[in-house]
Structure formats: structure tokens, C-alpha cells
Amino acid sequence: MKVLVLFVLVTGMMGCSSQEGKSFRLKVNVTDVDTGQVTLAVTGENSRVLYSGKLVDGQYAFEGIIQEPGLYRLKINERQADLFLDGNEMSITVSSQQGIRGDSLRGSRANEVRKACLATFNDLYDKVVEENASGLSIFQASTRNDQVLLDSLMSERLWFDDLRFSIARDLVKKYSDNVYAAYLASEEMKSHYEWGKEMYDLLSPEIQQLSIGKTLKDKLERVSVSAIGQDFPDYLLENEAGDTIRLDSLKGYITVIDCWASWCGPCRSEMKSLRRLYKDFAHMGLRVVSISMDDSREKWLKACQEEQLPWKSYRNPRGYKKDGIRTDLGIEGIPYLVVLDREGKFAAKELHRNVLRKKVQELLNAESE
Template identity: 40%
Template sequence: MMYKIEMLDMRKVRNWILLSLTLLLSCNRDAVYTVSIQGELEGVKYGTAYLRTFGEKDSFLLSSAIEKGRFVLEGVLPEKGRYTLQINRKVLYLFLDGEKIQLKGDYKQLNNSDVKGSLANELEQEFYLLLEENYQKEFRELQAIYREIIQQEDQHAADDVMSQMLKLDEKRYVLVRDFIKTHPDNIFSIFLANTEIKGSYEKGKELYALLSPSMQQTAQGREVKQQVDELAVSALGVPCPEIQAETEQGELVVIDSLKGNFVVLDFWASWCGPCRQEMKNLRILHKEFAVKGVRFVSISFDDSVEKWKEACEEEQIPWMSLHDKNGWKNSKIRKAMGIQFIPFIVLLDRDGNIIAKNIRRNQLRDKLLEVTEE
């Protein structure tokens, strides 16, 4: 046991040296965050507690031996934010913004509610309770109905229910926006803003503006600002970024060549079940609006050309079907359009400008009716 404790102490010294060098080289002294996490656990006597950078498995920032269920993690972190606390095999993802944090509870049932002294962590729990009552319950109910209808193969009914589910996204956005507005000076609000942008320049700009200047200047705040700035090239009303993709025969098609038509861009992949389901609705819309000068184009992010071609054969897509040869991970199209998930549908006007993003089902149909009847 003595050997293990000595090794942990050496690691702690090393961590302190690295953090001290970071602080000496840092220009933003306000970002310095000193924290003490005191743990008192039942159901575990010995082991090790680690604090890591969130999302990075090997980035150990602080460590402490556990003796008779107690440990103390003390040190200097780059800034307040989200971190990973690992206690033996137990892992908690925490928002830390207090100087003195207490963790007390049963090891086997340990969760974020056992953490005291971090307002950001408490706000996270408050928000998700709010979300559960005002969004999640209704969403799950609609989701259950949708699954039953899909089994009955009633596409029109399925489109109606899916449209209701999509409208709930706006309700969720309002909840997020109002929560950030109420808590503009907390790191948890930065996290909310970042997760709710969802490829929308307009929403990202609004949410970022609600953050306090001090939150905007944090590393996490600057990441939100960078994401918003990158989305400016695919904002509503601007020309669609350059999109080039290949046909099954390997011919290159430039979307800009379709100017003069309204264009529905359907981004999908063979492995995406909801994408394949979305095509059932697009078939209905294609029959209704192709005669009105609307062009439909599906662009796949499949990494495998073979799997894409196989899916095209299965779907018998009646409109132009293209493939982004860079696949999902390396797609320049996906980055330019701010696509984080699929299906993702974009509508272009006759001049090639973006007039709607992330629009589906009845919402898409209503928009197509609006623009084609003008």
C-alpha cells in the first residue's frame, strides 16, 4: 500500500508542475481555478480518485488515494467547466465552479446529486428536471405513438406525429434560451448554448449573445463563438456553400448548377434508419412538387461507396442521388452546413440561397407550398 501511495504522490507532484507551467504561460489569469474536492463515501474503503478533462481518458489533472472512504482532490485547474471525476470504477461527469466541493454518499449509488458546492452542477440538475416536465414526457409519448404507426405503415399519420415531435424542438429551444437568460453568468449556460445550436447560425448567435461577457471570454465560450462564426456561411438568406458530390457513375455534380429551381437537399447515410424512414415522406413530396419545379437531391455521407450503392438500389430513389466521397468524418460539406446529425434537409431558393435548414415532414411541405405559390 505504501508503494501505491508514493506513486500517487509523485503523479500529484507531476500534475502540479504541469499546471503551474500552464498558468505561468497563460495570458488570462482570470481563468485560474483553484478547487478542493472532499469525498466521504460509504461502501468503499480504498482506491484512487482522479479528476480528468471531460472527454479525454488519459488527461489526469488531479489524483488522490482513498483512505477509509475519504479523499481530497486539491489543485489548480485551467478554468471552471465540465470535468470527469473517477472514483475507482465509478465515473461522474460534473460541472465544477465552486472552490470547496463536497461529495458524500453511498459509493454504489453515487450520482451528481451527492455533489455540493458547485452551482453549475446544481443548475444542471435543475434544468433537466425542467426539461423532463416540459419536454421529455411529451416527447416520449409521441415517440411511442410514432413507433406504433410506423408498424401500421400509415405514412400520412406518421408524418403528422413526427411533425409534432419536431415542433417540440422549438419548445425545447425556448426552455434553453430562457434558462440561459436567467443564468447568463454560469458555465452550465455555455454548455446549454453549445448543445442547442444544432447547425443553426441564427440560434447560435442568439444564445451566445445571452451569455455574460465573462462567460463569452472563457475557453468554452470562445468555442461557442467559433462555432457560430463558422455557421455564418450557411445562415438563412446567404448563398449555399459550394457542394460537389458524385453520381453512382462517378460523375461530379455541382449543386450550384441547379439554380433556377427550388432545391431540396436531403443529407443521409445508409446506416441511418431515420434517414431511410424520411425518404418515405420525401417520395410523397416529390410526387407533389416535382411538377412545380422543385428538384430533390439526396447526398450520402457513407464512408463505403458499396453500402451507399446498395442502399440506393434498395430505396430505388426516384430523384438525383449523390455521394460525398469524404464520408461522414471528413466531409467538408457537413462542416460547411453545420450538420451534426442526419437526416438533415436544406431548402434552396431559385437563386441558390438557403431559405430553410433542418426542416422535415409537414414543416417542409408547408414551406414548399409557401414558396411555390408565391
């Protein structure tokens, strides 16, 4: 009969005493390994090991206190996985060959909510995508140089993004008192302040006060600079002559800011659509400004020469480093386009091709009425 070893290391909890936090017990059963090292750690920037011990006959049990429900990292020998822990009595059965599967965790309400949310996405979002998607990726269409197809695929993708957010928002509302809802909100807000704020406000006050709730709030504060209605930040940029400058006044025009890079194929393809947009509406007060995220000045200048852009082009001196422009705007991928109104304020973000054209027309027509 296998021996179950209990190991308690309350003193390993930094800043947490036996009178604080949440008591828990997590039984671990490894089906194909009898011995080895097991640890349970806090995830994120302040990652640290909370408890550790050794398998005996493939079993171990963590018992003690976690400061709050949330995401923790279980490591067994060389295998590791992040688990949502919020139960008093939990258990997990794993295989060293197959790895640690979160689906096998029992006794955690947060993990059950996670599985329910994933199932909902599979049932709703994936079904809609399967029934409505064209079957081609934007990259595949760009290699064909088929601009009409690219317009169609971009509209399709943005529609799916809106659908995914609406599903995530409903799930956050449904599970507003569970810690997983905060993780879902943080993941699904993407770079949209408005999406994140809407979901954050749906969370219960108790969840907002947890670490993940505070992290989500911090994320919102970072990207609030690019919220709709805010002024576009006054960044220091590099012009083609090598001078460090600030953007000219962005007021008086409907402006499209195009964040791109020389190495980004979709960015170069997007410029063909931007050229048509600029040609059709420049006389009505449309301006386009390109900001390169290239790390290499030489590659940027070469691309500028190849593209012969009819509008002003600058380079972010920080390149593609995740700070400054990338952090403020929440840029996870390029091309990343921003639309500003005549007051130099954010009017729209992450619109492309025909969807971008529709928004520009809307703004220009509103000015002429």
C-alpha cells in the same frame, strides 16, 4: 476517526501558476471503499490529469487551483464522472457500487444551476410531451407504412424541438453569468446556427471568454456556413457513373437537398413523402437532389436501383465521416433535409414530410405573387 489527507500539486497545472486561476478545495468521501487512486482531470480534447492522490480511510481532498470554472473529470479507482466545479469549498460523497453522482456534489453553483435546469425541463418540456405526445415513435409508424400518421408524428416532433429550444433559451438568459449556461447552449443548439447564436449572445462577456464560451463560438463558426441566407457550399460529389463532380447550379429552383443512406430505414421512408412532394410541385419549379452518406458505393448504387429516384442522386465521397458536409451542416442524424430558395441560399433545415411541404408551398407561392 478517519484521517483526511490533503494533497496539493500546483506544479501539475499546465500553464497555470499559483497566481492564476481559481483556488478550490474538493473533499471526496467514498462510503464503501477505504483505499484507492483518485484523480481530477481536464475534460475535452486537451484532457490531462491536474491532481492525483490516494484514498485514506475512504477520504481525500483536492486542494489547489483550477484555471477556470467548468467541467472536470473525477475518477475514483475504475469509476469516473464529469462534474461542474466553480466553488471555493466543495464536497462530494460517492459509492463505488452506485458510481459518482453529480447530484451529490455540494458547494458548486454551476452544479446547482445544472440541477435547476434539468428540473425545469422535467416540469415544462416533459409535462407537455406527456400531455400531447401520441405515444408512438416515428420508427414504429414507419413499420406500419402509415404516411398520415408519420406526417402527424413529424409535426409533433418538430414542435417539441422548438419548445425545447425556447425553454433552453430562457434558462440561458436566466443563468447567463454561470458557466453551465454555456454548456446548455452548446448542447441545445443542435445544428441550428440561429439557435446557437441567439443563446451565445445572451451569455455574459465573462462566460463568453471561458473555454466553453470559446468552444461554443467555434462551433457557431463551423456551422455558420449553413446559416439561413447563406449559399449552399460547393461540394465535390460522386455521381452514379463514378465521376467526381460539383453540383449543377442550384439557382432558379426551390431545391430540397436530401442527405440519406441506404442503411437508414427512416431515410427510405422519407423518400416516399419526397416523391409525393416532387410529383405535386415539380411543375412549379421544385427540384430535389439526394446526397448519399453511404460509405459503400456498391450499397448506394443498389439502393438507387431499388428506389428508382426521379431526381438526381449523388454520393458524398467521405461517406458518413464527421467532416465536410456532416460538419458544415451539423448533421447528427439522417434523413437530414435542407431547403434552398431560388438564389441557392439556405431557406430552412431539418424539416420533414408535411412541415417540409408547407415550407415549399410557402416559397413557391411567394415567387408567384
